Amino acid sequence: MARLAPESSRTIRKQQRPDYRPSPKVPVKVITGIYFSILLSIFLGAVLLSSGRMTVGGVPLSIVMSFLSDEAARNAYLAGEPAALHDRLEVMGIEEQIKEYYRPQISDEAKLDQxxxxxxxxxxxxxxxxxxxxSQGVLVLKNR
Structure with missing residues (x-):
């Protein structure tokens, strides 16, 4: 009669606990990494928003928000009326607000204006x- 080989302790443990599953350490590490990445992104976004250094297309976010909250400016923009929009932005003081934002970086007033x-x-x-x-889509001063 043949004798059966002794079973390893690992096999015995598996037989004793049929619901045994290997530890899911890798998926937990991935999920934890994703979680902390999201938290870091939210934190950095909050810091940038609160510092006033965030821009959208070169325009400070606070100015964009004031523009979006003004119905007349928003309607002129959506209607594609650049002259009406410029007039409204001038009334709102948007150009001056943007200049104040960029003035520390651009000291030459003519270059700042351009x-x-x-x-x-x-x-x-x-x-x-x-x-x-x-022809390159860049604004230049008119020749007078």
Missing amino acids: YIHQILYERTGYVGAQYEVN
């Missing part, structure tokens, strides 16, 4: 009276 008008042109399509658009 930079702000370029941002506004790219977002709204409005070309200021003292500027014209060159």
Whole structure:
């Protein structure tokens, strides 16, 4: 009669506990990593929002939010009326607010003005009276 080989202790443990499953350490680590990545992203977003350094298309987020909350400006933008939008933005003081934001970085007032008008042109399509658009889509001062 043949004798059966002794079973390993691992096999015996599995037989004793039929509901035994290996420890899911890898999926837990992945889920934990994703969780902390999401928390870090939320934290960094909150820091950026509260610091006032976040921009949308070169326009500070606080200014974008004030623009979106103004019905007349929003309607002029959505209707594709750059002149009406520019007039409304001027009444709201948006250009000056953007200049205040960029003034510490751009000290030359003429370059600052051109930079702000370029941002506004790219977002709204409005070309200021003292500027014209060159073939590359860049605003340049008109020749007088």
